[in-house]
Amino acid sequence: MLKLFNGLKQYTIPIIITFTLLIIRSLSDLYLPTITADIVNIGIVESDTQYILKMGGFMIAIAAFGSLCSIIASYLIAKTSNGFSEKLRDEVFTKVASFSLHEFDQFGTASLITRTTNDITQIRMIMDFGLRMMVMAPIMSLGSVAMAFSKDATLTIIFIVIIPILGSVVYIIMRKGLPFFGAMQKKLDSLNLVLRENLIGIQVIRASNRDHSEKERFEDINKDYSSTSIRVNRIMGTLMPLVTLIMNLAIISIVWFGGIRINLGYMQVGDLIAFIQYAMLVMTSVMAFTRVFIILPRASASATRINEILNTEAKIKDTLELEKPDKKHGYIEFKDVTFSYPGAECPALHNISFSTGPGEITAIIGGTGSGKSTLVNLILRFYDVDSGCILVNDIDIRNTTQESLRKKIGYVPQKSSLFSGTISENIKYGNDNGNLDDIIQAADTAQASEFISLMKEGFDSVISQGGKNISGGQKQRLAIARALIRKPEIYIFDDCFSALDYKTDVNLRTALYKNTTQSTVLVVSQRVNSVKEADQIIVLESGKIVGIGVHSELLENNEIYQEIVSSQLTKEEIA
Incomplete structure (x- = not known):
């Protein structure tokens, strides 16, 4: 995954600004409980209303400034993650476009589609949440412990006990769940493959009365994917409740022992309130960081799959030598x-x-x-x-x-492929520089003008995806016209x-051979x-x-x- 994120270098300045803003936001959040403690210890205990209003206004100003920093940081994170994922999609698409048929056979069309869409989405999700938590969670956790220590060093022992326990729980659960995320993405490939085959081959399936068997086939793959997903969610689903339980036990311990220390005169009420708030900040940070660890394994598996594409060298490459001019x-x-x-x-x-x-x-x-x-x-x-x-x-x-x-070369494949758009656009696909006369001439030679003239919009008639709204013979004639307009060697x-x-067939070949004598x-x-x-x-x-x-x-x-x-x-x- 780290190799994949090397592409973030062009976003260095927005990321530095984002991190700075998030640090400011974290420090402002860390300072608020201390102000609360002062309000309780000084303003409320000494009945100093003026002090309460003064510090209350100060709290609002700090909270508003922290929120503003957070909003700007969120905007920059969204811009960075979406820009990076857009760039990554372009890179993957460009790489796939350079593949020979050997690489297409190796990966499979369904897998390439999943990697270009779903896998890159997983990367974007970890960036959206991870960039924020990568800064805030450590600062909030360690900062809360430090601030709590400044209020009461003895009570901070609870944090020293709790944090290693939390770390161990996260590590054990992540270790068990990580292998399943790669398996899930592969099973998603299989699911997409079956779905794609069913959509493309729907006519054959229905004509062969195979609807039921194909439904069973899809259900088997779907069930396999769902069972793996459920198993992962069961493992990962235990993480949040365990973290919450441990942190709630920590808060109970803080209240219990804090009350004792207040009675003994070692601690003030305001400090205990601040201490509880710091404990809540630690719990919030750990839970947020835990969410990162839930997203991270799947993103890691997705990054591996994307890197497989980017690191695959096409077997067919262009020569680096200068081309010799054609003599023939x-x-x-x-x-x-x-x-x-x-x-x-x-x-x-x-x-x-x-x-x-x-x-x-x-x-x-x-x-x-x-x-x-x-x-x-x-x-x-x-x-x-x-x-x-x-x-x-x-x-x-x-x-x-x-x-x-x-x-x-002007090539007409065995299976004609048309693109969504007009008839004119499909013929012109063979030569962007072709004018209307070229389009008409190519259609005439391909024996396509007759059926085109019967269509309401003529050459501006719309072809649906894959040419589903015209017959097989009409598709073939348009594909031939597309090759003819190239006027190749x-x-x-x-x-x-x-x-x-x-x-x-006879008319087409007669016209074809007449116009291709050179x-x-x-x-x-x-x-x-x-x-x-x-x-x-x-x-x-x-x-x-x-x-x-x-x-x-x-x-x-x-x-x-x-x-x-x-x-x-x-x-x-x-x-």
């Missing part, structure tokens, strides 16, 4: 590329070699799990190859920045025609009709290339391709 445009070459997913027993791709360039349409076809999308992910450098290399414009993609690499279409009907086009598909016109078809099977050629060649001499064609087309269509 749109050329892709795979040289004996092999790649395995982390923990996999066998490679997802094995010894892949091929090349393609501008004006060429290269199609990649194969069965499910053959490695088609993996190959695309490697071009975009979502993962790095295990061996071999991928060249774009004769430059190894590991020797260029990810930003400059992806600027050259390389287009990658990863099985993105699957939700289109035959007529729309670029390199990679089409990943399981549909033969989507790839048979390609200049080069690569057939994948179990991560290996088992055939390269045009449709007619492969149909004649490639057994795997023949099986794919015969499973999709009739004899008449093949002929």
Whole structure:
């Protein structure tokens, strides 16, 4: 946690001012019981009304000044804690944004969301309360003991006995409760994961009549989280009652022995009242400090989880070398590329070699799990190859920045993702500099203009989160338009025609190929009709290339391709 709080250096001046104000507030609170003792011992005992009014007014002035200091300190603490948590969220978000898919797989999306929100909230809470108590609690506790000692040294022995007992109780309970807070945060990750899966997959769940089983699954995780939370609260819940009991026993002892000392003439009534007030201040400080210790373990566990993100180095990093200017445009070459997913027993791709360039349409076809999308992910450098290399414009993609690499590529993923906003904003997401003519042209080529024109607001029609208010085929066409507006050197279409009907598919590909003659086009598909016109078809099977050629060649001499064609087309269509 201390490492995480190194980021507070920029708030040094507000923190120093805050600490100064809190010290003033603490000293004012410590002085009030002494004034009370003087009022009782002098004003009330000697019936000096003038003295009572004078000291009463002095008390009000000190209390008001202390309260003002406290208000200003509270404002500065709130500003500091919220500013620090905002900065920390930015750092975590920036770090997560730099992760490769490997790190996303390692942490899990649900856990990353929890760490960015709930865990940082725990840090803010400990700062809100901890910064105040870190100054006030020690001063109030030690100061109260010192002031009590000045009133009656003998009676102060009660504090000397009580404080070590309180410390031991806090230590024992915290030691038992601390391990559970880390477990709670992990179980909160699991809870968020199940909830997220249920919200995203609600259609599949209902269509499969799995509502009941998913409810049971959520209840099991929820019950596990709740039982751990209850167990922690049972442990931590004993702390406050025990502290209160010990301090009340201390006050009873003070009253008991103080009364005896008054009768013996060793102590005045006003001093006993002040002594009780100091005991109350000690109890209040210890209880406040105890609350810090209740929040601290969870904040410590959260700080550890946040540090795990900040200390994780992305496996894919940009080269520090200066980039060489491209001599070519749109050329892709795979040289004996092999790649395995982390923990996999066998490679997802094995010894892949091929090349393609501008004006060429290269199609990649194969069965499910053959490695088609993996190959695309490697071009975009979502993962790095295990061996071999991928060249774009004769430059190894590991020797260029990810930003400059992806600027050259217009990518349409297998699963279309749209963002909340207008249709125009979603298409323009591919190119911020695109104007209305560019948007319309991209939509025309993607065969999206027809359904857009039927919408009430046209290009200004609002798309809900994830594109829930339009069909799958419409989402795919908008995703294609988003890639087209980039006008890149390389287009990658990863099985993105699957939700289109035959007529729309044909029209789209005709318009697409007509407007991408100066670029390199990679089409990943399981549909033969989507790839048979390609200049080069690569057939994948179990991560290996088992055939390269045009449709007619492969149909004649490639057994795997023949099986794919015969499973999709009739004899008449093949002929």
